[in-house]
Amino acid sequence: MQCADVLDLVEPIAAGDLPPDERVREHLHSCPACAGALASAQRLETLLKAMEFPAAPAAFVSQVLQRIRRDRWRSEQNVDRLFNVAIVAAVILIAGGLLALLNVGTVMSLIGSVWTLVKEGSRETVRTAAPTVVTYVAAVGLLASALGMWAWAERRMQF
C-alpha cells in the first residue's frame, strides 16, 4: 500500500467513519509520515469537537421581535398609503360621475366619439398586426415563461 492511498484515508479514519483494515494498519506501523498524519488528523478531530460556539447575545430575542414589529409596521404603512391612493381615486371617480350626471348630453356625445375612435383605431391595428400576431403571441409566451422562471428562482433563493 502506498502513502498516497493511506493519506487519503486519514481523515475518515480519524473521524471514525472508516475503520482501518489490516493493510492500512500495517502501513501505519511501518510509515512514520502516515502515522504522524493520522495523529495530526486525530488531534484536529479532538479540537473540532471541542470547538466553542458563542451563544447569541442576551437581548437577541427582543431585538429580533423589535425588527419584526418594525417590518410589520412598514408593511402596514404601505397598505395605508395604498388605501389613501384608493380613496383619492374613488373621490375623483365620484366627482367625475356627478359632473357627468349634470351634463349627460355632452358626456353621451363624448362617449360616442371616443367609441368611434377606438373602434376605427382597433380595426386598423388588427388589420396591420394580423400577419405577425402569431410571432407576438409566441414572444409574449416566451417572455412570460422566462419571467415566471425568474420569479420562481428568486423565491427559492430567498428561503
Place this chain on the structure above:
Amino acid sequence: MQFDERELIERCRTGDDTAFAELVDRYKDLVYGLIYRMVGDRGLADDLAQDVFLKVHRGLPYFRGEARLSTWIFRIVQNVCVQARSGRPPDVPLDDGIGGDRPSRQFGSEDRAFDSLEDRDRLDKALARLPPNYRMLVVAHYLKGVQYEALAEALNLPLGTVKTHLHRAKRRLRELLEK
C-alpha cells in the same frame, strides 16, 4: 417533524409573537454560532442572525414542513452568509488542489507541543483562512445539531458527497494548520 414544533409553527403563522419568540429562543444559539464562525465578527454575526430570523418570519407562511425546521433554517443561514460575502473573492472550488502538496510540519506532533488555548487560537485562524464553502461544512458539522444527514438534506447533496467534501475540508484545514 415533531408535534410540538409543528404546533409552534402553526402558532407563529397565526401571528403569535410569543410563539415566534419561543422559536427564536430555540434556534438562536445555533444560528448565531454558525454565522459567527463564518464571519468572525460578533456585530456582523448579530445583524446577520437577525436577518435570518426575519426571513424565517416572512417565509413561515410558505414553509410546507417537508424538511425539518432546523434544515430549512440552516439553508437560510447558508444563503445569508453567501449574500454577506458577495463582492468578496470567489470561493475556492471544493476539489481545489487537495493532496497536491504534502504537509511540511505536523500539527500537534511531538516536536511542537501546544497547550489547548494556543491550539484553539491556531484553529480559529486556520478556519478563517479556509474557503467559505469548506468552512460552512466544517462549522455546521461540528456545531451541535447539524449531522451528516441534515447537512446532505440542507445542501441537497448525497450523503457520501457530503462526507467526502467534509474530509477534504478537514484535510485542507490540517494543511493550513501545519503551514
